[in-house]
Amino acid sequence: SQQGEExxxxxxxxxxxxxxxxxxxxxxxxNLQWYRQNSGRGLVHLILIRSNEREKHSGRLRVTLxxxxxxxxxxxxxxxxxxxxxYFCATDKxxxxxxxxxxxxxxxxxx
Amino acid sequence: EAEVAQSPRYKITEKSQAVAFWCDPISGHATLYxxxxxxxxxxxxxxxxxxxxxxxxxxxxxxxFSAERLKGVDSTLKIQPAELGDSAMYLCASSLGTxxxxxxxxxxxxxxx
Numbered sequence: 001s002q003q004g005e006e007x008x009x010x011x012x013x014x015x016x017x018x019x020x021x022x023x024x025x026x027x028x029x030x031n032l033q034w035y036r037q038n039s040g041r042g043l044v045h046l047i048l049i050r051s052n053e054r055e056k057h058s059g060r061l062r063v064t065l066x067x068x069x070x071x072x073x074x075x076x077x078x079x080x081x082x083x084x085x086x087y088f089c090a091t092d093k094x095x096x097x098x099x100x101x102x103x104x105x106x107x108x109x110x111x
Numbered sequence: 112e113a114e115v116a117q118s119p120r121y122k123i124t125e126k127s128q129a130v131a132f133w134c135d136p137i138s139g140h141a142t143l144y145x146x147x148x149x150x151x152x153x154x155x156x157x158x159x160x161x162x163x164x165x166x167x168x169x170x171x172x173x174x175x176f177s178a179e180r181l182k183g184v185d186s187t188l189k190i191q192p193a194e195l196g197d198s199a200m201y202l203c204a205s206s207l208g209t210x211x212x213x214x215x216x217x218x219x220x221x222x223x224x
Binding site: 033035040041042043044045048088090096097098099100101102103104 | 115142151152153154155156159166167200202204206208209210211212213214215216217218220
């Protein structure tokens with residue numbers, strides 16, 4: 001079963017624009033993580049935000065977490081063609097690193 | 112840079128045959144995970160090892176799937192017999208411990224005919 005649900009399922013933007021995707025989940029969590037997956041490849045860890053944090057930044061990435069709404073957002077600023085990938089949120093409910101992934105957002109950045 | 116190794120990268124088999132996938136985690140990583148990812152969906156955890164012990168295999172279809180990590184280093188995931196619905200990407204990941212980020216291998220793409 002998938003805990004997180006990403007929205008939108010697919011996103012197409014021009015290079016230089018910002019991309020925002022959202023993740024909603026159902027139960028309380030210890031932390032929420034975002035991963036990127038290029039076509040047919042393994043996943044790459046992007047950022048982890050703990051349940052007591054509200055916002056984190058890493059380079060062009062900004063993640064927010066609203067535990068009252070059980071939702072998170074990932075913002076990619078000044079997108080590049082190389083950002084074309086699928087992005088997944090994953091929740092860790094009990095700090096045991098047992099991740100439950102959402103269905104992903106497919107992002108296409110057009111040059 | 113250390114990486115998680117998986118082999119084979121691609122496997123085509125006929126239903127009812129046995130298949131096996133191998134994973135070599137990053138050196139020193141105590142925790143190892145096997146995930147299954149159906150096309151268009153997110154990964155689903157099949158089994159989690161802490162050293163050589165299984166921590167969680169609640170989503171592993173134990174009638175046909177088995178996983179082992181005998182010496183607490185590399186791991187093998189086996190399917191016997193394979194079914195058409197097993198066609199998917201099988202991903203291995205490792206982490207230093209259960210509080211650390213997971214590093215994923217490139218995956219094994221399984222096609223069952």
